[in-house]
Amino acid sequence: MSGEPPLPVRLTQALIAAESVTPARGAVFDVLEAMLTPLGFAVDRFVTGEAPEGPVENLLAVRGTGGPHFAFAGHVDVVPAGTGWSAGAFEPVVRGDLLHGRGAVDMKGAIGAFVAAASAPQDRGTLSLIITGDEEGPAIHGTRALIDRMRVRGLQPNMCLVGEPTSTHRLGDTIKVGRRGSVNIWIDVPGQAGHVAYPHLADNPIPRLVAALAEIDALVLDTGTDWFQPSNIEITDLAVGNPATNVIPPLASARLSIRFNDQHRGAELGERIAAIVRAHAPNAVVRPVVSGEAFLTEPGPLSTLVSDAIEARLGLRPELSTSGGTSDARFLSALCPVVEFGLLNATMHKADEAVAIPDLVALADIYRDIVARALA
Numbered sequence: 001m002s003g004e005p006p007l008p009v010r011l012t013q014a015l016i017a018a019e020s021v022t023p024a025r026g027a028v029f030d031v032l033e034a035m036l037t038p039l040g041f042a043v044d045r046f047v048t049g050e051a052p053e054g055p056v057e058n059l060l061a062v063r064g065t066g067g068p069h070f071a072f073a074g075h076v077d078v079v080p081a082g083t084g085w086s087a088g089a090f091e092p093v094v095r096g097d098l099l100h101g102r103g104a105v106d107m108k109g110a111i112g113a114f115v116a117a118a119s120a121p122q123d124r125g126t127l128s129l130i131i132t133g134d135e136e137g138p139a140i141h142g143t144r145a146l147i148d149r150m151r152v153r154g155l156q157p158n159m160c161l162v163g164e165p166t167s168t169h170r171l172g173d174t175i176k177v178g179r180r181g182s183v184n185i186w187i188d189v190p191g192q193a194g195h196v197a198y199p200h201l202a203d204n205p206i207p208r209l210v211a212a213l214a215e216i217d218a219l220v221l222d223t224g225t226d227w228f229q230p231s232n233i234e235i236t237d238l239a240v241g242n243p244a245t246n247v248i249p250p251l252a253s254a255r256l257s258i259r260f261n262d263q264h265r266g267a268e269l270g271e272r273i274a275a276i277v278r279a280h281a282p283n284a285v286v287r288p289v290v291s292g293e294a295f296l297t298e299p300g301p302l303s304t305l306v307s308d309a310i311e312a313r314l315g316l317r318p319e320l321s322t323s324g325g326t327s328d329a330r331f332l333s334a335l336c337p338v339v340e341f342g343l344l345n346a347t348m349h350k351a352d353e354a355v356a357i358p359d360l361v362a363l364a365d366i367y368r369d370i371v372a373r374a375l376a
């Protein structure tokens, strides 16, 4: 590529060069603020949370007043570089038509495209950027804190787009209109240790745990919906750790991971599992940790608007998907309709993470068109 790279590429390069392994603070936000302030955004940065989950920095940038209000959301933190890079992970380098660097697709490329899109003139409404430094980490003090901040400031978007890398084979082939929820459940069944030759003086927890797990494994939570695959329970660990052949162990433990659709809530699933376990082992300790509720933005005005903008630039109509893990869209869906659309996800979290420069340019064009349609 000869001459100066296109604007979204230059912006993404500057963001990659500001190393920001999660939780991100400081330099990368300085770089982003310096991009947004000259475009007329009022930039509000705040640090929140304490170790070990924090402190975390967040940034809320707002331009314009009144409705309609469109919001871009994303994160500037990245996963660690890891090993196996051809060059420095935080030295953005162009080879052929690829821009390499940690965060190129997840998701500094999308943030660069947000800013490039926002460089177009805006005659009405409100455009905001909701950017956290804690999405790849615990995500306790990130987007949730930003949503609280927006509520306090009376900022209520009509629509939100999260720039996570959702495309799978070519740019624009997939957008996410929902995500499954996730709950992990730890189960401890206490017994009474003893000699195997004297079982009447002991209480073996293993048969009771195994019976409970058999019942749990046979559960059919649902058969799926128009937009979601069936919810699924996986037994992910089973531990007794008994090295002795002649000892009845004092404790048996297991762990479950449930990925669930919008027919369920995490807490309700935790209670359901606890009831099954306690029917077999009344003194069992069951500890569910919900990492995200399921959400669905019913296909409608927002998904149509985004699909139209993709089709206008790329000539293809995206698939509306709810697959994959959780994302911050689960929190933003409490605020307004939200969809996710971004770059190809093939290299995310890998060595030599890279974005195709034509994709980055097209993404910025599509984002600009989305803003124009949303604020029209």
Ligand SMILES: [Zn+2]
Pocket: 075, 106, 107, 135, 164, 165
């Ligand atoms: Zn991401």
